Amino acid sequence: MSTLAETIxxxxxxxxxxxxxxxVKILIHILVGGFSILCIIPFLFVIIIAFTAESxxxxxxxxxxxxxxxxxxxxxxxxxxxxLWVSYGNSFLITIVGTILSVLMCVMYSYALFRKDxxxxxxxxxxxxxxxxxxxxxxxxxxxxxxLLGLSDNYAAIIVPLLVNPFNIIVMRTFFRTSVPYELIEAxxxxxxxxxxxxxxxxxxxxxxxxxxxxxxxxxxxxxxxxIPLLYIRDAAHTPLQFxxxxxxxxxxxxxxxxxxxxxxATKLAQNTPKNSLRMMMVVLVVIxxxxxxxxxxxxxxxxLTIGSVKE
Amino acid sequence: MLDVLAAKKTGxxxxxxxxxxxxxxxxxxxxxxxxxxRYLPMIGIVVAFQKYKIYSKAxxxxxxxxxxxxxxxxxxxxxxxxTDSLKMIRNTLLYNICWIILMLxxxxxxxxxxxxxxQKLVAKTYQTLMFFPYFLSWxxxxxxxxxxxxxxxGLLTNLQKSLGQVPTRWYNDPKxxxxxxxxxxxxxxLGYSSxxxxxxxxxxxxxxYEAASIDGASKWQxxxxxxxxxxxxxxxxxxxxxxxxxxxxxxxxxxxxxxxSGPLYPVTQVIDxxxxxxxxxxxxxxxxxxxxxxxxxxxxxxxLMGANQIVKKIDEESSLF
Numbered sequence: 001m002s003t004l005a006e007t008i009x010x011x012x013x014x015x016x017x018x019x020x021x022x023x024v025k026i027l028i029h030i031l032v033g034g035f036s037i038l039c040i041i042p043f044l045f046v047i048i049i050a051f052t053a054e055s056x057x058x059x060x061x062x063x064x065x066x067x068x069x070x071x072x073x074x075x076x077x078x079x080x081x082x083x084l085w086v087s088y089g090n091s092f093l094i095t096i097v098g099t100i101l102s103v104l105m106c107v108m109y110s111y112a113l114f115r116k117d118x119x120x121x122x123x124x125x126x127x128x129x130x131x132x133x134x135x136x137x138x139x140x141x142x143x144x145x146x147x148l149l150g151l152s153d154n155y156a157a158i159i160v161p162l163l164v165n166p167f168n169i170i171v172m173r174t175f176f177r178t179s180v181p182y183e184l185i186e187a188x189x190x191x192x193x194x195x196x197x198x199x200x201x202x203x204x205x206x207x208x209x210x211x212x213x214x215x216x217x218x219x220x221x222x223x224x225x226x227x228i229p230l231l232y233i234r235d236a237a238h239t240p241l242q243f244x245x246x247x248x249x250x251x252x253x254x255x256x257x258x259x260x261x262x263x264x265x266a267t268k269l270a271q272n273t274p275k276n277s278l279r280m281m282m283v284v285l286v287v288i289x290x291x292x293x294x295x296x297x298x299x300x301x302x303x304x305l306t307i308g309s310v311k312e
Numbered sequence: 313m314l315d316v317l318a319a320k321k322t323g324x325x326x327x328x329x330x331x332x333x334x335x336x337x338x339x340x341x342x343x344x345x346x347x348x349x350r351y352l353p354m355i356g357i358v359v360a361f362q363k364y365k366i367y368s369k370a371x372x373x374x375x376x377x378x379x380x381x382x383x384x385x386x387x388x389x390x391x392x393x394x395t396d397s398l399k400m401i402r403n404t405l406l407y408n409i410c411w412i413i414l415m416l417x418x419x420x421x422x423x424x425x426x427x428x429x430x431q432k433l434v435a436k437t438y439q440t441l442m443f444f445p446y447f448l449s450w451x452x453x454x455x456x457x458x459x460x461x462x463x464x465x466g467l468l469t470n471l472q473k474s475l476g477q478v479p480t481r482w483y484n485d486p487k488x489x490x491x492x493x494x495x496x497x498x499x500x501x502l503g504y505s506s507x508x509x510x511x512x513x514x515x516x517x518x519x520x521y522e523a524a525s526i527d528g529a530s531k532w533q534x535x536x537x538x539x540x541x542x543x544x545x546x547x548x549x550x551x552x553x554x555x556x557x558x559x560x561x562x563x564x565x566x567x568x569x570x571x572x573s574g575p576l577y578p579v580t581q582v583i584d585x586x587x588x589x590x591x592x593x594x595x596x597x598x599x600x601x602x603x604x605x606x607x608x609x610x611x612x613x614x615x616l617m618g619a620n621q622i623v624k625k626i627d628e629e630s631s632l633f
Contacts, residue, residue: 019428019430020428020531024428024531025428028425028428028429029429029434031422031425032422032425032426032429032438032442033438035422035442035502036437036438036441036442037441038499039441039442039444039445039499039503040441040444042456042457042459042460043444043456045456045459045460045467046455046456046459049459057465058465060470061462061464061465061466061467061469061470061473062459062460062462062465062466062467062470063467063470064467104341105341105342105345106342108338108339108341108342109338109339109341109342109343111338112335112336112338112339113339115335117331118332118335119332119335120332120335120336120339124339124343127343127346128342128346131346131350131351133556133612133613133616134354134609134610134613135350135353135354135605135609136350136352136353136354136355136356136357136602136605137353137356137357137587137601137602137604137605137606137608137609138587138588138591138601138605139356139359139587139590139591139598139601139602139605140352140353140354140355140356140357140359140602140605141349141353141356142591143356143373143598144348144349144352144353144356144373145349147372147373148352148373149348160345160349161349163345164342164345164346164349169342194334195331195334195335195338196334196338199338220447224447224448224449225449226449226450226451226564227563227564242449242451242452245451245452245455246451246568249451249454249455249568249571276465279455280455280459283452283455283456286452287448287452290447290448291444291447294443294444294447295440298440298443302507302511305504305507305508305511306508306511306512
């Protein structure tokens, strides 16, 4: 007993010897801790602005300590919110459908690349990898999507362009290689299990962490996408949340225009809109789902990023 | 006996074919997508050598391409003749080169510092907070920047006013923008980059540091002789990838964060924003847009190969392929 305690003590003192000195420690906490706080301060600032009374903004501008608080932005959202809820719905729909489809395609593609006995393995690996190094560029892609594939003012226009990501295929294949014992596939084949059954009933259940990583990366990409809608979406009905936010940069009254309220009442509403706080309230509503969720799933994302950056 | 063997062989052959077909059916959805959205546009590159015009009799993509006149390298000549395009190429290159070096130095420093924090909960909290900007879109970030720079209510604008200075008209004055873009880019990407390096550092076995420490190596010497050599493959790999992208800029950063403001174009126009603006502007020039993309892609491809060859000479293990 005593020897064990002594060894631990000895180890500890040795580890302490290898720690940095106190002034350096303090400096590290100031730099890293300071930057960490800087990373969320803009968001806190935007939350404060969202609850600031318009009178205070016109007096002293955006401030961390406003003269007066107000809930105007929320009450106006309740009145003008039709477009907001449509966009929220669009964003959720696009994220859910897009994530399911893209994960399915990624898992199937990378599983085939993982199979050593697949005759065209090398070809299809190169086939996806090459697109990360060379491409046709924006204009030809845009023309083909819009004119040939009909990706314009529909949900497919936002879902389809993000379906395949060669980076995710590499991550998933690497994940299969490191976590799926190859004998499992051979054993399943001997037992007469079909290829699809082997994939979905044996491989997929044991690859859940890898699939979760891919699913989260895809979900994040779909949720944050605004450039694809900028290209292909013109009507308000298909506008997702991030694109709505983008449109409000130039047209602050975009919400009022698409609120479904007509006539003099609409003009009155548009005139009295607390424009500054309303816009920032929109930002808060866009960021809140991510801010609440990411601390719980960041470890999956990190594992995906580190797998992806490791050469095979 | 022989019959049975022969039957087994043909059976095997069929089983093999069936397996190959099934595996092809698994890659098919992804492969079709790649053909339609990645390889077909590569054929569209011909537009870069054309004076692209919409064929008024029967406008369709194919007809437009067929009936547009070829003008050889005309688009490229025009691209390199104007001062505007030289400016955008200069901007893209300068920002990228500065940011590659800056991000590398700061991210590695931060990763080493985080690794020295002994209270695991504190280190975890810092990491989580630093990772936050990675999850935000550039549109959201542009509003964060607006909160500080808004011409009437921005925090900095009002700070200048209260100090009795004439407030800077941030979205009209190009001078501060190289710094604003640099800070914004560092703010958004630092957490992500340092987490990548940190993952490698935490993988270094503690016994190496213990051995170095017993040999009397100071903390600084341990960083130089243990940590950095372990980070080398990762640094080189990320370096090759970023050299391959030295002509590509982050569209969102250069487009939405400056709010697409015209007076700022001299310092915010990069190849990617040019490609977009040339395509979408009324009376946009599809040929020019495609030519700029092709230049970007071709040179990027050559740079990637070149950087990979150079790294291969220095350190065989660290090359990309």
